[in-house]
Amino acid sequence: MTNPSFRRTAPIVLRSIRIWSGLFLLAFVTSHLINLSLGLITIETMDRARPYLSGFWSGPITGFLLSASLISHFVLGLWALYVRPTLRTNTQDIVQMLTGMIVVPLLATHAIGISMLADAGVDFGYADTIRLFWLQAPALGLMQVVMLSVVWVHGSAGLFTWLRSKENAGRLLNWLYLLAVIVPVFALLGYAEAGREMLIAGQAGANLASNPAIPEDVVVPFAQIKQVTRAIIYGSIILVVFTLVARFIRLILQKTQEVILVRNGGQEMISTSALSMLSGFQHNDQLHANLCAGRGRCGTCAVRVIRSEFPLPLASELEQRTLYKVGAPEGARLACQLTPAGGKVEVQAIYPADYTFEDARPTETATPSEVPA
Ligand code: FES
Structure with a gap:
């Protein structure tokens, strides 16, 4: 049997690993x-x-941290x-979920390819990269552009979701929205300009193996990189499919009870004990504040429980901390973390459905509760 204190703290630890590995x-x-955007010069x-920007990541410590982040972020994404x-769920969450399936395998193939070249003693600089991607293997170059776009969309969506759940991030977010557009646009412009420079330099048709900057045996690492890349992509697809099948089986085997939700004294909504209260509202097309998209971080989905036919499950450590952080009133629960076991549950929403942290404090908040940290 799992240790209860482990069960209480595990979600907080896993959440931190997911956030920090993503960052x-x-x-x-x-x-x-940023390194790519310098192609504009x-x-x-x-x-x-390169040694200070992209080359920085191939050091032993950064390389280890990068591998650990890639693996943990992917595994935690599958678990989620x-x-x-x-x-x-909402559109942003769907985009983040879908891009999350492919982002880590894509990044892993890039990072592993670079480290395999380094291990083979090949210093593959930008001149070689641009020649390869623009002149010798344009399809591979296009794949890199797609990869960067997917990774950027996923990373930005994750960062914004995380920051939106923080009360004082409003001003920072405005700058980050701007950077989220400027950084990839300049990178693509830099990549295009570098390609143009390569063409003008008259290096079209240059043979990679005969380039004096690259050892003749570079073809061998490339063949190995291709094999490893293929293995990573197929392995990742198998893991994602396996996770979806396992989830499907879990949902089929799960015994569920009917739950009737009543919010703000409105109409009854039919839900099930397999869904959180927030998901129950969403399944009934009811808008409910959820700035962190149900990750238990923002507290904006908080509700005051008026009555419940059956006892409600106890709040996890994560839920207690978030309720305490937002100063929720006594007896409040997070709709995204509360999964009623059955029967009728009546609640009052604490935040308006379109609440953002730029708005005033919640009208329902009385005094901070005594929820322990
Ligand atoms: S949606 Fe953010 S805590 Fe529930």
Whole structure:
């Protein structure tokens, strides 16, 4: 049997690992995009900045942290998909979920490819990369552009969801929205300009193996990289399919009870004990505040329980902390974390459905509760 204190703290630890590994991967991608944008100056500038931007990640410590972040972020993403009671959610969450399936395998193939070249003693600079992607293997170059776009969309969506659940992030978010557009646009412009520079330099048709900057045996690492890349992509697809099948079986085997939800004294909504209260509202097309999209971080889905036919499950450590953080009134619960076991539950929403942290404090909040930290 699982230790109860482990069960209480595990969601908080897993949540922290997911956030920090995601931030680490986003920093990795951002530094690469900034390096690419220097192509607007010259390819030589890109290469001069390489040790401090993209090259920085191939060190032993950063390389280890990068691998650990890739694996943990992917595994936790699969776990989140497995335990998710419903796939019905808002558009941003769907985009984040779908891009999350492919983002880590895509990044892993890039990071592993670079480290395999380094292990083979090949210093593959930007001049070689641009020549390869623009002149010798344009399809591969296009794939890199798609990869960066997918990774950027996923990372930005995750960052915004995380920051939106923070009370004082409003001003920072305005700047980040701007950067989320500027950084990839400049990177793509830099990539295009570097390609143009390569064409003008008259290097079209240059043979990769005969380039004096690259050892002749570079073809061998490339063949190995292709094999490893294929293995990572197929392995990831198998893991995602396996997770979806396991989730499907879990939902079929799950015994459920009918739950009747009444919010703000309105009409009765039919839900089930397999769904959180928030998902129950969403399944009934009822808008309910959820700035962090049900991750238990923002507290905006909080409700005051008026009555429940059956005893409600106790609040987890994560739920208690968030309720305490937002100063929710006594007896409040997070709709995204509360899964009633059955019967009729009547609640009062604490925040308006369209609440954002720029708005005034919630009208229902009386005094901060005594929920322990
Ligand atoms: S939706 Fe953010 S805590 Fe429930």
